[in-house]
Amino acid sequence: SKYRSQIVELLHHNQHQYLSGQKIAEQLMISRTAVWKTIEQMKQQGFIIDSIQNKGHKLKSYPAEWDADIIQLVTRQSAYFKQQYVFKEVTSTQAVAKEKVLDNDRPFIVISEVQTAGKGRFNRQWDSQGDKGLWMSLVFSDEIPLYKITTFNLFISLAVARTIRSVSGAKAEVKWPNDIYINDYKCCGFLTEISGHANAIQQIICGIGINLNHQQADFPAELQHKATSIKEMTGETVDRYAFLDSLLSEIEHAYQQFLTHDFSDIKAEYKMYSNIWNRSLQYTEGTRKVTGQAVDILDDGRLVVRDEAGSIHHFISADIEI
Ligand code: BTX
Incomplete structure (x- = not known):
């Protein structure tokens, strides 16, 4: 339904109260039937909405799968990323981002529920099952002098570790140059690729994989002894939208720091977060x-x-x- 994103937004912003169908219909200038139909459809798509006669509708929880309308509400807060592409399944968000970079010179985000061929560094595999983690590629678009790029990963990894600590309380540590560990188990990896010319970098394509809600048994046998998720370490389910929201603001902050500061300015903090x-x-x-x-x-x-x-x-x- 074409009203879906507006209804999602209204329910999202009024989670502490019931909104009557009448009120929603008036606000959006559509019929009550259209409201009802859209809400029924959202329920089928995994939104838990409490609907009570004479009271209205209240959003209780989001679908387990990434929902483009909710991601849009989150990313709309972003001062930097103005566009996002959300998929149910791709080979790799990094591959999709690299394709889109060819005709898009603005900063954007690619997220997918599942990656069928998620990539680590040196063409290694990245296990990216549905409804468990955050598989995302961020495209930054600014002219950056070549010499600076060696510190990009350090700024970003600090942002990811800070996010995990503040959202979940788990003691996330950075493993130089681009992994995040909790208690010596890997819960996040990222991969930075660049495009540009001989004097400057024009775009940075940063792929981030974060294990949010896996149980240990969800990982394939070869990862059992080295991988973990935030949930496995804290016992609490991570709200993926709240996590994404915090992550994007930490990353944007770190990226501005990267543009305007030297690594030496964050070195003391980075070293404190480091597990080596x-x-x-x-x-x-x-x-x-x-x-x-x-x-x-x-x-x-x-x-x-x-x-x-x-x-x-x-x-x-x-x-x-x-
Ligand atoms: P890396 O080469 O440092 O790590 C890859 C290695 O990590 C694998 O060889 C395996 O041993 C282990 N591994 C694989 N999957 C997982 C997992 N889910 N959790 C913990 N350990 C694992 C790190 O590469 C960079 C990974 C970037 C992934 C993102 S996801 C979004 C974007 N799209 C894409 O294809 N890659 C990036």
Whole structure:
């Protein structure tokens, strides 16, 4: 129904009270039958709406699947992202975003319920089942000098960790350069790709996968011992729309910081959120393998590791075995 998004909005903003069909009809200047039909249809789509005769309708909960109208209400608050594409199923939101970048030079968001071929770094697979997590690609569109890009992931990962902590209370930690862990289990990964020319970056396409409401048994066997979700760690179901809302505002804030500040300005906080200090870990970058302890992060984002023999190594984006 073409009134759906308006009715969703009215119910969304009046969740503490019943709205009569008459009132909705008057506000939208449509018939009461149209209101009733739309609400019936929404119920079939998974909205829980309490409808009481002579009182009206009250929204109790949202559909388990991502709903484009609600996402639009959330993203409308965004000062930066002005467009969003919501899908039930795609191969990968990152692939879709890269296609859309070709004829869209404004910032936008791609979200999908399911990804049939979710990608990690180096073409690894990202497990992205429906109704469990947030699988999203964000396209940032500004001219950015090349030298800055090595710190982008650090700003964004801090934003994701802050969001998880504030929404759920779980002690999310960043694993340099682009994962989020809770209690040494991975709950989020992201993947940053860029387009531009020799002097500047024009678009950043950042794919983020966050495990929200999986139970441990939902993960495939090979992830059982390394993956987790926020719900698994806190015992509480994450409201995906509230999470998305907070995440977008943290990310926008972090992105503005990234544009106007240096990594050195957030380095102390980043280091406090980081889970790699004071432990011996294995670092792999290309064919280079080093076992040692991380000792610092440089202002350009590179990680400094001291190996067991005492030699110092610098990494730009190593894989770290936890
Ligand atoms: P990564 O290469 O650091 O991590 C991939 C590795 O993480 C896999 O090899 C596997 O061991 C493990 N893994 C796979 N799925 C999960 C999961 N759901 N939870 C925890 N661990 C897992 C990290 O790559 C970047 C991932 C980005 C995913 C987003 S989702 C939206 C966007 N679209 C897309 O195709 N990718 C990005």
